[in-house]
Amino acid sequence: MANYKLMIPGPVDVEDEVLSEMASPVPAHYGDEWMKIYLETVNCLKRVFQTENDLFIMGGPGSAALDASFGSLLATGEKVLIPSNGFFGRRLRAMARGYGLKVVPLDFPLEQAISAPAVEAHLQKEKDIQAVAVVHHETSTGILNPLSEIAAVTNKAGVPIIVDAVASLGGVPLLVDEWGIDLCVTVPNKCLAAPPGISLISISQRAWGIIESKSDRSHGWYLNLQTWRQYATEWASWHPYPTTMATNNVLALLASLKRLLTEGLETRYAKTAKAAEMTREGLTDMGFEMFVEGPHASPLLTAAKGRPDMSIAEMARFLRNECGIMIGGGLDELAGKIFRVGHMGRAISPEYIEAFLAGVRDFLQRKGLEAGQGAG
Ligand SMILES: *Cc1c(COP(=O)(O)O)cnc(C)c1O
Numbered sequence: 001m002a003n004y005k006l007m008i009p010g011p012v013d014v015e016d017e018v019l020s021e022m023a024s025p026v027p028a029h030y031g032d033e034w035m036k037i038y039l040e041t042v043n044c045l046k047r048v049f050q051t052e053n054d055l056f057i058m059g060g061p062g063s064a065a066l067d068a069s070f071g072s073l074l075a076t077g078e079k080v081l082i083p084s085n086g087f088f089g090r091r092l093r094a095m096a097r098g099y100g101l102k103v104v105p106l107d108f109p110l111e112q113a114i115s116a117p118a119v120e121a122h123l124q125k126e127k128d129i130q131a132v133a134v135v136h137h138e139t140s141t142g143i144l145n146p147l148s149e150i151a152a153v154t155n156k157a158g159v160p161i162i163v164d165a166v167a168s169l170g171g172v173p174l175l176v177d178e179w180g181i182d183l184c185v186t187v188p189n190k191c192l193a194a195p196p197g198i199s200l201i202s203i204s205q206r207a208w209g210i211i212e213s214k215s216d217r218s219h220g221w222y223l224n225l226q227t228w229r230q231y232a233t234e235w236a237s238w239h240p241y242p243t244t245m246a247t248n249n250v251l252a253l254l255a256s257l258k259r260l261l262t263e264g265l266e267t268r269y270a271k272t273a274k275a276a277e278m279t280r281e282g283l284t285d286m287g288f289e290m291f292v293e294g295p296h297a298s299p300l301l302t303a304a305k306g307r308p309d310m311s312i313a314e315m316a317r318f319l320r321n322e323c324g325i326m327i328g329g330g331l332d333e334l335a336g337k338i339f340r341v342g343h344m345g346r347a348i349s350p351e352y353i354e355a356f357l358a359g360v361r362d363f364l365q366r367k368g369l370e371a372g373q374g375a376g
Helices: 016-023 032-049 062-073 087-098 116-125 147-156 205-213 225-234 247-263 265-285 312-323 350-366
Strands: 054-059 079-084 102-107 129-135 161-164 183-186 198-203 301-305 338-342
Touching: 016 247, 032 054, 032 198, 032 247, 054 062, 054 225, 062 087, 062 129, 062 161, 062 183, 062 198, 062 205, 062 225, 079 087, 079 116, 087 102, 087 129, 087 161, 102 116, 116 129, 116 147, 129 147, 147 161, 198 205, 198 247, 205 225, 247 265, 265 301, 265 350, 312 338, 312 350
Parallel strands: 079 102, 079 129, 129 161, 161 183
Antiparallel strands: 054 198, 183 198, 301 338
16 A cells, blocks of 8 residues: 555544554553543543543444444434535434434535534524534534534533534634533544544533433444443443443554644644635635635635636546645535545644645646646
8 A cells, every 4th residue: 555645534644653553552441551641642632522421431433432322311202403515414314314313404505614603503593402403613614613613502502512523623723521422422533632532522511411311312322432431431441432432542642642732722723724814825826816814714624616627526536646645525405515634643844845836836836837827
């Protein structure tokens, strides 16, 4: 397998010292020595989530913990409001339907952020909505939805909120306790800069109260948060989860979290924002237009429109084959129309961004296209 610079919106390239943990001898997932490492990882995560809520590390992709959120918090037939402005918002709806929930959709155009006042108006109109689920960073378009404002209206209405923070937590401010996020889900393999394989979830006291009140109607066993709570309590001292833990993934995540916390969250957020700025300036200078403009353009990802005189697929192939760089394309209705460059993991380093911009310039030149403003 060739070694590419990953500039896709996850999984991301990780530092060597993080990667080397994947090659350390496999630790058993219980016992004193392991428990120290596990608890330290959970504590580091709580600092990044900025929460004192319970927090679990579950084997599986981000979708596992999102599934667990829907299936544990809501009973079959209950209504969940899912505002959406893209692919991952629609994915949340598919998950909710998978648990037999009644999805109440609220659609926004792809180029627009989800509006908190619109969510509030809907909650006032339809009184029997049991939860709201929302994507923080809509990775299909590079929009950072205004989560603090959305959570403020769900909290005002007394409705719990499930947040897909898969592609935001660790790269932009997300204050789980201060904003009142009931279920917050992320993964190591995006802004937390570690390999994929585990899913991270925090659960508020309010969410626990609701989950307990529905215990006779909840779904499943492994992805049921009640199972996780039971083991976190009954087996707390040696094995606080129901199944085998992906121990090497936890080691790698801990190494990455230590780097992040030593560097400081604010420093990482600033580096991420700087990476986005460099990328956008470089692309704009070469005649590209951004897919989203304004305050909701996410610093975690640059989505740019293709120039009318070129093919995005061809450019992506060139970057991969000639420069060893992988970027993302458009999903669904945006296929062939936009390309996406992630600002997560090692891709936020100036070295990666310079290599990417040089690659794009090279591509345009070899195609005989003008790499300047107003070109095309
Ligand atoms: C990457 C991504 C996902 C997918 O997560 P999996 O780990 O593949 O389940 C979900 N939501 C958003 C916003 C993402 O960017």
